[in-house]
Each structure stands twice: as C-alpha cells, then as structure tokens.
Amino acid sequence: MDAAGVIDQLGPxxxxxxxxxxxxxxxxxxxxxxxxxxxxxxxVPAASVVPAPRxxxxxxxxxxxxxxxxxxxxxxxxxxxxTGAAGAVGGYAVQLAEAxxxxxxxxxxxxxxxxxxxxGADHIVERGAGIAARIRALVPDGVAGLxxxxxxxxxxxxxxxxxxxxAELRGWAGPADRGIRVCPVMVTDGxxxxxxxxxxxxxxxDGTLTLHVADVLPADEAAEAHRRLARGGLRGRLVxxxx
Numbered sequence: 001m002d003a004a005g006v007i008d009q010l011g012p013x014x015x016x017x018x019x020x021x022x023x024x025x026x027x028x029x030x031x032x033x034x035x036x037x038x039x040x041x042x043x044v045p046a047a048s049v050v051p052a053p054r055x056x057x058x059x060x061x062x063x064x065x066x067x068x069x070x071x072x073x074x075x076x077x078x079x080x081x082x083t084g085a086a087g088a089v090g091g092y093a094v095q096l097a098e099a100x101x102x103x104x105x106x107x108x109x110x111x112x113x114x115x116x117x118x119x120g121a122d123h124i125v126e127r128g129a130g131i132a133a134r135i136r137a138l139v140p141d142g143v144a145g146l147x148x149x150x151x152x153x154x155x156x157x158x159x160x161x162x163x164x165x166x167a168e169l170r171g172w173a174g175p176a177d178r179g180i181r182v183c184p185v186m187v188t189d190g191x192x193x194x195x196x197x198x199x200x201x202x203x204x205x206d207g208t209l210t211l212h213v214a215d216v217l218p219a220d221e222a223a224e225a226h227r228r229l230a231r232g233g234l235r236g237r238l239v240x241x242x243x
Contacts, residue, residue: 001027001028001029001030001036001037001066001187002025002026002027002028002037002062002063002064002065002066003025003026003027003028003037003042003044003062004023004024004025004026004052004058004059004061004062005023005024005058006021006022006023006024007019007020007021007022007024007049008020008041010046011046013046014046018046018049022051023051023052023058023061024049024050024051024052025049025050025051025052025053025061025062025064025065025197025201026042026044026048026049026050026065027044027048027065027066027187027190027191027197028042028044028048029188029191038219038222038240038242039242040219040242040243045192047192047193047194048191048192048194048197049194050065050194050197050198050200050201051198051201052201053201053204053205053211054205055205056204056211058243059213059216059239059241060211060212060213061204061211062237062239063088063211063212063213063236063237063239064200064201064204064209064211065197065200066187067088067089067092067237072097072144072145072147072165072167072183074097074100074102074144074145074165076100076101076102077101077102077103078102078103078143078144078145079102079103079104079105079139079143079144080097080102080103080104080105080143080144080145080146080147081104081105081106081107081135081143081145081146081147081156081159082094082097082104082105082106082107082121082146082147082149083106083107083127083131083146083147083148083149083150083152083156084107084127084148084149084150084151085106085107085108085112085116085119085121085124085149086108086109086112086115086116086235087149087150087234087235088212088236088237089147089149089169090106090147090149090150091115091116091119091210091212092209093147093149093167094106094116094119094120094121095119095120095208095209095210096203096208096209097120097147098119098120098121099203099208102145103122103123104120104121104122104123105121105122105123105124105125105135105138105139105143106119106121106123106124106125107124107125107126107127107128107131107150108121108124108125108126108127109126109127112235115235119210123138125138127150129155131152131155131156131159132155132156132157132158132159133158135156135159136158136159139161141161142158142159142160142161142162142164143159143160143161143164144160144161144164144165145160145164145165145166145167146159146160146164146165146166146167147167148166148167148168148169149169151168151169151170151172153168153172157176157177157180160176160178160180161180162178162179162180163178163179163180163181164180164181165180165181165182165183166180166181166182166183167183167185168182168183168184168185169184169185170184170186171184171186172184212235212236212237213236213237213239214234214235214236214237214238215228215236215238215239216238216239216240216241217238217239217240217241218240218241219240219241219242221240222240225238225240
C-alpha cells in the first residue's frame with residue numbers, strides 16, 4: 001500500500017537523503033508488526049521511502065508507487081499489449097512503455113478510449129472476451145510482452161509471441177505454452193528497491209507518469225472506499241485521509 005506524509009522521526013540506520021519534516025511517499029506492507037497503511041502514523045524501512053514528487057499534493061503523491069509496474073524489460077522498438085489500460089496499473093504500464101519507446105496496444109471500452117489514448121497507446125482494441133484475437137489481428141506473430149492489468153490470465157496468453165513475457169498481477173504464475181515466460185508481480189517485490197521507487201518519483205515529476213485520484217475520503221469511511229473499489233469502474237485511486 002502507498003502512504004504519503006511528513007517524516008516525524010528517523011531511526012539510527014536511516015542513512016542519507018531523508019530528514020525530519022521532509023515530504024515523502026512510501027510503500028507500506030498491508031500487514032506486519034507495526035500494522036499496515038491505515039494509520040495516522042506508520043513505521044517503514046528507510047529503503048521503502050523516497051521524496052514525494054515535486055508539485056504533487058499528498059493525495060496525488062500517495063497513488064504513485066504501488067501501481068507503477070515496469071516488469072517486461074522489452075527492448076525499444078518492440079510491441080507490447082496492456083489489458084486494463086484505463087485502470088491504475090494498466091495506465092502506468094502504457095506510460096512506462098511509451099517512455100521506453102515501445103509500441104503499445106491497449107484495450108479500452110468506448111467511454112475510455114480518449115483516456116487510454118491520452119496515456120500514449122499507439123493502438124486500441126476493444127476490451128473483454130476475444131482480446132487475444134484482436135491483438136493478433138494487429139500483430140500476427142504475437143506481441144513480445146503483455147501486461148495483464150485486468151487479470152485475464154489464460155485468455156490473453158494466445159496474444160503473446162513465442163518466447164515472450166507475460167506480467168501478471170497478484171502472484172498468478174501460469175502455466176503458459178510456447179515458451180512464454182509468466183512473470184508474477186507483487187507489490188512486495190519492489191518494496192525496498194529505493195532506486196526503483198525514486199525513478200518512479202522522477203518520472204512523475206517530469207510528467208512521464210500522471211497521478212490520478214478518483215476521490216479522497218476521510219479515514220472513517222474506509223468501508224465505503226472498499227465498497228466502491230469492489231464495484232469497479234474507478235478511474236484513478238481512492239485515497240483515505242488520516243490527517
């Protein structure tokens with residue numbers, strides 16, 4: 001989970017680059033000896049903390065780290081596909097791929113086409129069942145990489161090229177055929193990758209990544225936030241305010 005706020009105290013092993021009173025963002029384990037991110041104050045390893053993006057308020061800054069997925073490492077000029085491209089993970093995947101000079105095929109419903117084009121997608125296909133065939137119609141040999149932001153798992157595998165890579169959320173590890181490598185991605189994978197987290201901060205500052213807040217709710221409305229999340233259809237992240 002993401003958190004944004006001001007450093008109140010530093011431990012003896014915090015290292016350089018952080019200071020009391022500094023505006024920061026952090027990745028926080030959803031459960032642990034000090035609790036999760038649903039708190040007015042949190043304790044996290046210094047490696048999980050980076051400066052907040054300049055110009056972003058706390059609600060916007062808190063939407064950055066957890067959703068920016070950059071797992072494919074495809075070389076410039078290749079073509080990848082992104083499902084769930086209108087959502088938080090998918091939208092960032094499109095923007096990161098564009099920054100890496102990749103050609104991006106993204107899915108979208110009619111009402112999200114303008115949003116997904118705004119992220120930088122080169123081609124847009126209709127979302128939902130049959131997406132693999134629609135991607136193959138554009139790239140007959142299949143795409144080098146897939147970011148499955150909508151967790152369609154086996155439904156999108158046919159869109160991948162032989163020997164390609166599929167980045168999957170929440171630990172799904174396959175199986176896949178034709179030598180396609182399934183890369184399960186979890187938030188915890190990069191929770192202490194300070195360099196990677198700070199790279200995301202810089203990309204937000206220079207406009208490569210755009211921050212999207214669906215709504216800010218007071219902390220005592222957390223249950224309502226979960227109900228809205230379960231209903232789906234959000235564009236941007238819901239933020240709980242503990243201030």
